[in-house]
Amino acid sequence: MAKPNYSFEKRQKEIAKKKKQEEKRQRKIAPQGEQPQNGQSQPPADEVSGT
Secondary structure (H helix, E strand, O other), X not given: OOOOOHHHHHHHXXXXXXXXXXXXXXXXXXXXXXXXXXXXXXXXXXXXXXX
């Protein structure tokens, strides 16, 4: 009978944990990144209506 490879299982858990943390970090950054884009899109609309 083969013995379990605990180091492999541990590494897989670490990779999954890092991936989850990275996704969480991206979700936190995304809303902040969208606000400046919306702010930039409004002034050109004002310029067009003013012209």
